[in-house]
Structure formats: structure tokens, C-alpha cells
Amino acid sequence: MTGLLFGLFFLFMLAGVPIALAIGASTMLALNAQGVPLMVVTQQMFQGINSFALVAVPMFILAGDLMAQGKVSEKLVDFADSLFGFLKGGLSIVSVLAGMFFAAISGSGAATTAAVGSSLVPELRKKGYDPASAASLIAASGTIGVVIPPSVPMIIYAVIAQQSVSKLFLNGFIPGLVMGLGLMAIAITQAYRRNYPRGTALSLATIWRTLKSASWGLMTPVIILGGIFSGIFTPSEAAVVAVNYALLVSLFVYRDLKIPDVYRILIRSAITTSVIMLVIATSAVLSWTLSSWQVPGAIAQAVLSISTNPYVIMLLIVAVILLTGVFIETASA
Numbered sequence: 365m366t367g368l369l370f371g372l373f374f375l376f377m378l379a380g381v382p383i384a385l386a387i388g389a390s391t392m393l394a395l396n397a398q399g400v401p402l403m404v405v406t407q408q409m410f411q412g413i414n415s416f417a418l419v420a421v422p423m424f425i426l427a428g429d430l431m432a433q434g435k436v437s438e439k440l441v442d443f444a445d446s447l448f449g450f451l452k453g454g455l456s457i458v459s460v461l462a463g464m465f466f467a468a469i470s471g472s473g474a475a476t477t478a479a480v481g482s483s484l485v486p487e488l489r490k491k492g493y494d495p496a497s498a499a500s501l502i503a504a505s506g507t508i509g510v511v512i513p514p515s516v517p518m519i520i521y522a523v524i525a526q527q528s529v530s531k532l533f534l535n536g537f538i539p540g541l542v543m544g545l546g547l548m549a550i551a552i553t554q555a556y557r558r559n560y561p562r563g564t565a566l567s568l569a570t571i572w573r574t575l576k577s578a579s580w581g582l583m584t585p586v587i588i589l590g591g592i593f594s595g596i597f598t599p600s601e602a603a604v605v606a607v608n609y610a611l612l613v614s615l616f617v618y619r620d621l622k623i624p625d626v627y628r629i630l631i632r633s634a635i636t637t638s639v640i641m642l643v644i645a646t647s648a649v650l651s652w653t654l655s656s657w658q659v660p661g662a663i664a665q666a667v668l669s670i671s672t673n674p675y676v677i678m679l680l681i682v683a684v685i686l687l688t689g690v691f692i693e694t695a696s697a
Contacts, residue, residue: 365397368393372389372394373386373387373390375390376390384642384645384646387643387647387650388409392405394653395653404649404652405649408648408649410645411648412647412648413644413648415523417522417523418519418523418644420529420600420603421516421519421603421640421641422637423600423606423607424514424519424603425472425516425640426633427469427470427584427603427607427609428469428475429633430621430626431466431469431470431475431479431581431610431613432478433614433620433625436578436581436584436618437581438483439578439581440465440466440578440582441462443465443571443575443582445458445564446567446571446573447461447571448563449562450565452559452560452561453554453555453560453561454563454564455484455487455491455493455560455563456488456551456560457551457552457555458563459484459498459505459551460505460548460551461548462484463480463502463506463544464505464508464512464540464541466509467508467509467540468512468513468584468589469585472510473509473694474636475509476509477505477506478506480502480505481502481503481506484498485498485502492561494558497554501550505544505547507543508540508543510694511536511540512537512540513534513536513589514533514602514603517694518532523644530592533592533599580613584606584609584610587605587606588603588606611626
């Protein structure tokens, strides 16, 4: 039956069926072939999303969308440019640094990429940077958005694996920093190979001016993560605080959003959230099915037969996730 389940799943994937429907349909057909009542499907779907921690998902998505649509991303880019723009190829380094800044606000890779890309891609093209290379660098920088907390995929994983969201957030800083430094090294190497121009001259006055302008955006991760790690509020409550702070900054400080804009952003965030929740719900059915068929135990035995070294096991897991990520979106993987 496991072969039927995964065979149907890959068949649906090759046919271009959306991932949530591919997971749900393949699991439901496999269960039906085994004679399992389909009422189990709805029960497990509800159980999969019946978690207080998941309240944070739509809230962080909304906060990221609000910040991305306003001037926060532009202020962060200007601040990053004042720090590293004087270097050769400094604008590409700014792309990475701005991605890291915005990652600590949005919790979403897509929101990070959109916010930084909309501000920097036209400028990179105007300065003579290779468009394909610049786009790739910004897209790669956007992936830091799901590593540096707050992170939507971390919340999803915490719910699935029954782990602490706060502990996952705490352990996301160093990997995110390492990713950023690695991308900066690539940007500098490309800059010297292709003789990219230098950007804004280094000036303490400019740094201070852009820092003051970007301070409202930079305070977002301080409020969110400071509140979580100090125990003032939970990650779910922090997400709601982030939305209220984003609305305050966008509507009354920078004044770059109007009420109709907020309504449009609410609709878009709701659509994004519904897609993620449907994926989580159908994945819960798949997880229950595999558990009832004792597939995880068989996989664990197969992995342990290769090696019991924890580093080797982690390397195998990373390899599987890397391969999965080629075909499947982050939350689904």
C-alpha cells in the first residue's frame, strides 16, 4: 500500500496537481483502497491544524506582508547600503544584509525576497550588475527568511514534531548568520571577477541618518524576539504584537499605507495562509497513514542500518530534505 500511496503522489505531482491536493488525494485513495472509512481523513485534517501554536503562522505572514508593502524594506536597504555600499560590489552585499534584516521581521522567505528584490533589482540593473546573477543572489538571500527567527516553517515543524518554538527560534540565529556570511563571500568574489562598481561612500553622518530612519523597522525583531525569550509573551502572542506594530509603523509613522491597502494585504495574506493550512492538514493525514502502516519505524531501521553516528544520520536527513526541496515548497517538505 505504501508503494501505491507514493506512486499516486508522484503521478499527481508530474500531472501538475497542487501539492496540497496531491498529498490529500493520494492518501485518501490509498486509504480507500485499504477500506479505511474516509471520515478518518477529515478527523486527521482537523487534528493536524488544531494547535494554538499555528495561530502565529497567519499573523507572521500578515506582519511580513505589511512591512514588505511599506517603506520599511526601503529604509533597511538604505541602512545596509550606508554600512557596506563603499565596498566593490557593495550593492550585492547590501542585498544579502538587507535580506538578513528583513528576515528578522517577516518570518517568510517569499516576503523577504519580494521586499528586498523590489527595492534593489532596478538599482542593481542600473549600476551594471548581471541581472541573472543579482536575481539569484536576492532569491538565495530570501531563503534566510525561513532560518533567522521569527520563522513560519520553524513554527510548522515545532507543531509537527511537538518541539518548543522558542528553542527553535533561539537556534536559528547562527545558521542564518552563517548563510548570510557565505552569500556575502560569493557576492564579493563575483564583484572582483566582474569589476562591479562601488556604491555609497562610507560616512558616519549617512550611517546615523539611515539608522534613525530604519530604527522603527529594526525594532521589530527586538520587540518580537525580546518578548519571547524574556517570557513576556508566547510566539503566538508575539505574532499578534508584530502585526499591531507593523500597522502602527505603516499607518502612523511612515504613513505609506492607506486603509484600502491594508484590506488588499489582508486578502493576500489570508490566501497564503489558507494554502499553508491546507498543506498542513493534508500532511497530517499522510503522517497518520504512514504511522499506522509503521513506515517511520521501517525508515528508522534502514537509516540505523547504515550508521548509528548522529552526524551521519543528520547528513542523510539533510540530503533527503535537499532532494525534496528541489520539487516541493518549504512548508510541504
